[in-house]
Amino acid sequence: MTYKKELLEIKNLHAGVEGKEIIKGLNLTINEGEVHAIMGPNGAGKSTLSHILTGKPGYVVSSGEILFHGKNLLDLKTEERALEGLFLMMQYPVEIEGVPMMTFLKYAMNAKRKYQGLEELDMSEFMKTVRKQASKLNISSEMLKRAINVGFSGGEKKRMETLQMALLNPDLAILDEADSGLDIDALKTVFLGINALLDGKKSLLIITHHDDLFEYVKPDFVHVFSDGKIIKSGDQTLAFTLEAKGYTDFINEAKC
């Protein structure tokens, strides 16, 4: 077996928000190039996990450790985590009136380039790069002219998030319910788009309810998440069992 390099290591994590413990002893290791899926019922704490990983204000870690590229992730600010190669595709991307999408993409890409010691992109290079990726995701230039996520449909928002992932080229992307609210066509565009970005080194942490998207992106590992921790891990067949039984029965059986 080839040697796998650890990318993300979560060790016995306890964390919460507003004094309420939501993550209750989570362990998870993601190696370079692996696709992991977390499945679990509403309110289990999946989004909370994604917010803790990205350092959203208000979320507090009470114990445990998170390493990313071997560094203590919790010592880094949100923007430093992004520059280190962590990306979160948000469940509900926020709308920002008054900031054009292109302006925003330019700031984000140049922040990354600066961190890597590269020169800022010149305008024509930037436009070319964005347009190329955008066309793969069926994003029109009219959409790129709008303010960040303003007036976008659910599917458009997710395609825009995918575009950002393509442009920022993270090492680990967390997809928080990237499939929710998408019709079949949009699901296909988004996940084939994500699949095309996988290069053997990039890793994914997919948070989802359903196995539909696995048609386009194959998980190496599936974890069942309940009440703040992983209760069972397996391969893709676990997802099918889960879908067949339903969360409640599956979780009750697992507890016995």
Next chain:
Amino acid sequence: MLKFSDHIQFQDSSVPSLFSFQQKGREVCAHLTDLKTEAFKYTPIESVLTENYFKVSKNAHDHTHCDCEKKFLPFEAHEIHFCDGALHHHLHYIEGAECLSLEDAFADHETAPYLNKIDLDKFPLAALNTAYVQEGIFLRISKTPAKPIALIYNGKSAGFHNIRNFIILEKGVTAEIFELYQGNDEAYFINMVNEIFVAPDATLTHYLWQNDGKTAVHSSFNHVHVKENGHFNSFAFQTGSKLSRCETHVLLEQENATALVNGAYVIGSQTLADTTTDIEHLSAHTNSDQIVKGVMRDHAHGVFQGKILIKPGAVQTNGHQTHRALLLSDDAKVDVKPALEIYADDVKCSHGATSGALDEEQLFYLKSRGIAEDEAKKILTSAFLNEACEAISNQEIKAFFEKLSFQI
């Protein structure tokens, strides 16, 4: 008598008609005991004005060796410069316009039809300006100029600087005036009055950037008359001085006259910026709209007082007003006093005010894409301000303000 009156150093004008103009101001000032009127409820201008602002400093600015003649603005404009309240050098020729110094205009009786339009008893700072006016210009525009006319006021020495301008747009003319106030750290008090007359079918767009020095006290008062189908559009951006007041009083005197009175301010440390507007709808079918946005950091204090008055008979009018404040610190504060006085039927009037901090979700979103906190805040702050610039039709000037709102 005002507490600082004894410190004012002043020479009477040698032009008789200007001298009698000053005398009228002096008479009103003689009855003034303080500036603590209702109109200055939130803006303690008098307590800020110590005697330092009225003494002419020893190291007074030397007009013969100064850079005030250089071009200041990054866009094409006829630039007219003032230094410490004095018109700096001979006036340019502006095609389609007559531009005279205040003394010349008074001497030629050009100003006669435009005098005594401000009720000095109601506006103490305008009374002071009248009493102690040093210089100004008389600008009558009879043909649409090719480029904006810029008035640039440099504060270089301590002292009390009073400037009075008369700006007249003749029928059908479209013109843009850009006023820039800037200065050093000397204790100067610039007290400015513009009397603006917009004839039928004429459009004046008035821009103002108040970037005075951080010790300066600034007051600019724009008193505007708009006739039938005339338009007054303005955008005032306040970023400088220790205490500033930008007051706009518009009289929509005939049918289909409109006013768009927009503004923004970005202030920090202990500064105060006051935006006061008073729009009088005196005739039917008149329209006004205002949007003012303020950003406050540190211990800064924003003030917005907006009044819309609909006189009897001014039916089928629209008057709208919005003020939005962005408070970037817990110690910053804003006082908002809207007033609608409606004495006619069939009118649409509204006012709205909001205040709040930056949206945490938006900030998090930008940071999660690798954008540093400071830069993310700037992006959101300038996006907030840009709504107030949206109506600016001159793209170069719009870009100028948008860039400024990002840098500040």
